[in-house]
Amino acid sequence: MNILVLCTGNSARSILLETLINSQSAGRLQAYSAGSAPAGHVHPQSLKLLSEHGHDTSLARSKSWDEFATSDAPKMDMVITVCGSAAAETCPIWPGAPVRAHWGVEDPAAAVEPDWDPAFRTAYDILKKRASALLDLPFETLAPQELSAELARIGDLT
Numbered sequence: 001m002n003i004l005v006l007c008t009g010n011s012a013r014s015i016l017l018e019t020l021i022n023s024q025s026a027g028r029l030q031a032y033s034a035g036s037a038p039a040g041h042v043h044p045q046s047l048k049l050l051s052e053h054g055h056d057t058s059l060a061r062s063k064s065w066d067e068f069a070t071s072d073a074p075k076m077d078m079v080i081t082v083c084g085s086a087a088a089e090t091c092p093i094w095p096g097a098p099v100r101a102h103w104g105v106e107d108p109a110a111a112v113e114p115d116w117d118p119a120f121r122t123a124y125d126i127l128k129k130r131a132s133a134l135l136d137l138p139f140e141t142l143a144p145q146e147l148s149a150e151l152a153r154i155g156d157l158t
Helices: 013-024 045-052 085-089 111-137 146-156
Strands: 002-007 030-035 076-080 099-102
Touching: 002 013, 013 030, 013 045, 013 111, 030 076, 045 111, 099 146, 111 146
Parallel strands: 002 030, 002 076, 076 099
Antiparallel strands: none
16 A cells, blocks of 8 residues: 655655654555655755664655656555645645545744754654554555544544
């Protein structure tokens, strides 16, 4: 199953969740991330924090959601927004009508530099808890409405 994690800038929260899902899923899910207005680079604090936790960041890059709206893009089974801006935007039409959910997390990149460490750690911890809850589900066998309800529940975890 494929999951697309969306945020406006695709430099922090969406990158964190993409990496967490891919590293924890043992191949059950393939996560991708993108932004509606990508920053063009991954936030350095995202890379630092992910590296500290032993995650491979060699493929991390900020990309546009347009890459995933083409006919040759992977078919998405789930689309999760992690910022309020992306959740409110008109998204492209994703082939296959994926289940959608919003898992809002405060933007750590909006913090002033001296506060980056605690802001990014907080976002990482919340997203890790949500990724773990997702991976605990039998999502492969859930009906779309059941999956949608479970994703909404997970989005409330802090």
